[in-house]
Amino acid sequence: MSKPNVVIIGGGFGGLQCARSLSGTPTEVLLLDKNNYHLFTPLLYQVASSLLNPSDIAYPIRTVFRRTRNVRFMMAEVAGVNFKTKTVRLIDGTEKSYDYLVIAAGSETNFFGLESVGRMACGLKDLPEALALRNHILRCFEAAAQETSEELRQTYLTFIVVGGGPTGVEYAGALSELVRLVLAYDYPEIGLEKIRIILIEAMPELFPTFPSQLGHEARKRLERLGVTAQCNTKVQEVTDNLIKFSNGESIVARTLVWAAGVKPAGLASTLDAACSRSGRIEVDEFLRVRGQTHVFAIGDIASFTEGGREIPMIASPAIQEARQAAANIMRSIANQPLEPFHYRDPGMMATIGRNSAVVHIKNLSLKGFIGWIAWLFVHLYFLIGFRNRIAVLSGWAWNYLRYDRPIRLIARAGERD
């Protein structure tokens, strides 16, 4: 009897962990991703703020599975899935059949239907977005240095970051350090006092899904870095660099960083499967797509409900679900009853500039230097690859000792970085 085929769609935290959990088992695993690398998204904002190189946080997926006999990788984009014929169709038209399927296609930047925002804003969800953002920020400084009109110059020096979750907070802090500690010295002709960084959050406090003292703490630390946090405010519309807010105010800026949320990958809506209101694929307690016995969905694209709420679209649940899905596939192959999934919330952590972080783990809250050290170790631990850990640690050490963010190359229009 030949080994069962498992196809995994997506090489993010969920898909990669699932393939790892299945490595060495009597299965044949095919892992698909449109990129040839796994991206460590929690540090993406450090690429977008000139601190890290793309290669520091991206790792070739084939290299992960070099020594694994039963896992193959293919760089391919999935166009659709046919549950009846048990096949995955790639965009080049070829089909891959499966005995078991794991859908882990992840998520993308969500502009919540605001088209004018989508045209102007930079997302912060994948490597091209992060590089486009880095490039844009550096270009704004070059443009400001050359601009003679005081009014126009101010538009280049006004940076709006939308989203008071960890990504938005961390990026606003990192951007402030890039500007104050590095670019201020490269552009002495630009007065530091001209630069405005404004963080916008729709809810009444930063980190709205966490205890309010965390958001309060974050706001205090951001203000020390010169970032204005404006809560209870939404972006409504953008016309010609004029950004209009829900409170009636508006501001002219060239930069709108969008860290306000993500939505499930487009694949979800093409499937013959029920989706939750948020567009995520509904799964049962065993992580199977509802109505399917051989198809699992995990991570951001899957809607797993616990305590009446969908679990969040972040790395930890994806990794935990991946392990459970792999275990349930092995149980199904062995004709054993499946095990239900339970989410263990690992908490939240965010750095806000040097020596400073807020950390919330169960009932423990850390802040300041201790929180920052905890943040460093956790992120290094979860990075893949010895070299990437060294590279990231070296980058941080350089930044810490030299107050430098050295990756400051501007790619010209139409070029790759």
Next chain:
Amino acid sequence: MSKPNVVIIGGGFGGLQCARSLSGTPTEVLLLDKNNYHLFTPLLYQVASSLLNPSDIAYPIRTVFRRTRNVRFMMAEVAGVNFKTKTVRLIDGTEKSYDYLVIAAGSETNFFGLESVGRMACGLKDLPEALALRNHILRCFEAAAQETSEELRQTYLTFIVVGGGPTGVEYAGALSELVRLVLAYDYPEIGLEKIRIILIEAMPELFPTFPSQLGHEARKRLERLGVTAQCNTKVQEVTDNLIKFSNGESIVARTLVWAAGVKPAGLASTLDAACSRSGRIEVDEFLRVRGQTHVFAIGDIASFTEGGREIPMIASPAIQEARQAAANIMRSIANQPLEPFHYRDPGMMATIGRNSAVVHIKNLSLKGFIGWIAWLFVHLYFLIGFRNRIAVLSGWAWNYLRYDRPIRLIARAGERD
């Protein structure tokens, strides 16, 4: 009396050195480059072969002159120069006036009018070209892994490098190491014996401008790395991946790396100045553009003749000329007689894989391990920036100890890397 204005066009080896030589003098220097970074082109082939990050060999020009009061940098592309009004016109239409002008706009890939080659080939002269090439090579392996036709697969695994000078020789060697030591393990489904790397040179031996034992030595070392060096051969035409050679042979390949030569930047031909047959701007013994008293040209764009021959389009003459041009500007300001330029040939060095290089300095030839160590030190010495030196040295150490070339991210079409 206000200080004389010096405008320098180009932030390559020549322009950067000239600005450095003028720093601290009673002049006001404006350095212009279309990129915001100085690129250490001798290591570009290591970016194109997945060994180094772009940021390791590129350094922000503004950062070089942070502590220099009389040098300003502006990221701008030059559209033309008017010698009569003493102004430089930028592509955005603004004009910069000068008292002295230094033209150091460098060179670009030369396809020698072979249009069909220009459409297919990857150059290896600037960062976008190097990244496009890296990307292309990695894509070829993904495509080969997915290709079912044996014949088509071979086209993805055939790599033609044109140009038997240092760039072509070094890249062919680096490509071989990338393929044999790294990609062979990532793509076990591709047999190593299928891969062909062919280096094409028009003259009878590699390194045609150097003593013939060097070319002979290089060929021997390349052959050990599995690279076939084919001399006395030119590329004539390309149609649909079919590359036709002057000897009547042809080969189907997806990759054509063009390291066959460079030509002066387009700016040269727009000037009201005499150009040599190679298109370089003719200069007098003091490096002044012929007929101009306040305009100097240096580096690849300048045609300086010594011993009846134009000095080569490489870094060393550009740096030497830059120092002389800066000195002559200071002499001119002080109403002193100018000094003629004399070129001191520093020799040539090229690495060919691990532990192996050929070095030719005056009458001294080094090869093998000693040559390789010499190569390493010279290149580290000339790199700009302490961090870049550390980053490059770390990259080399990682490569040496782990046989790895880790920067293997594929950017999808239309994306920045």
